[in-house]
Amino acid sequence: MPVRGLRGATTVLEDTISEVTSKTKELVSKMLEVNGIDKEQLISIIFTATNDVHSMFPATAARELGLGDVPLMCARELDIVGATPLCLRVLMHLETDRGRRELHHVYLHGAKNLRDDLPE
Numbered sequence: 001m002p003v004r005g006l007r008g009a010t011t012v013l014e015d016t017i018s019e020v021t022s023k024t025k026e027l028v029s030k031m032l033e034v035n036g037i038d039k040e041q042l043i044s045i046i047f048t049a050t051n052d053v054h055s056m057f058p059a060t061a062a063r064e065l066g067l068g069d070v071p072l073m074c075a076r077e078l079d080i081v082g083a084t085p086l087c088l089r090v091l092m093h094l095e096t097d098r099g100r101r102e103l104h105h106v107y108l109h110g111a112k113n114l115r116d117d118l119p120e
């Protein structure tokens with residue numbers, strides 16, 4: 001089966017464990033839900049956080065969704081002047097028969113304005 005990449009991003013209101021947990025779970029759940037993805041299709045997930053996020057690893061929150069056997073990785077986003085603050089990003093790799101254009105990338109909260117060049 002072909003491997004595709006799926007993007008998502010959200011912002012958190014503040015750098016706290018409860019905010020990072022709830023926003024990470026919301027984003028990952030929505031990415032799976034709107035694309036009808038079963039966890040078995042997942043190959044790996046990379047999370048990034050802007051450098052104003054210190055309270056926890058988004059991967060820890062994602063594991064609470066039952067993704068314990070999916071390889072996860074967290075990294076720092078580039079610290080670009082003027083970039084959206086308190087932002088969590090996700091790049092999911094999955095097996096799917098769907099074409100690239102059939103996948104719906106998910107941008108929530110303050111990250112909604114990040115990209116308008118990708119199909120929703």
Ligand SMILES: C=C(O[C@@H]1C=C(C(=O)O)C=C[C@H]1O)C(=O)O
Pocket residue numbers: 009077078089114115
């Ligand atoms: C602008 C964004 O963020 C940055 C730019 C990206 C891009 O140009 O594809 C992807 C991730 C980030 O490094 C975004 O998340 O859309």
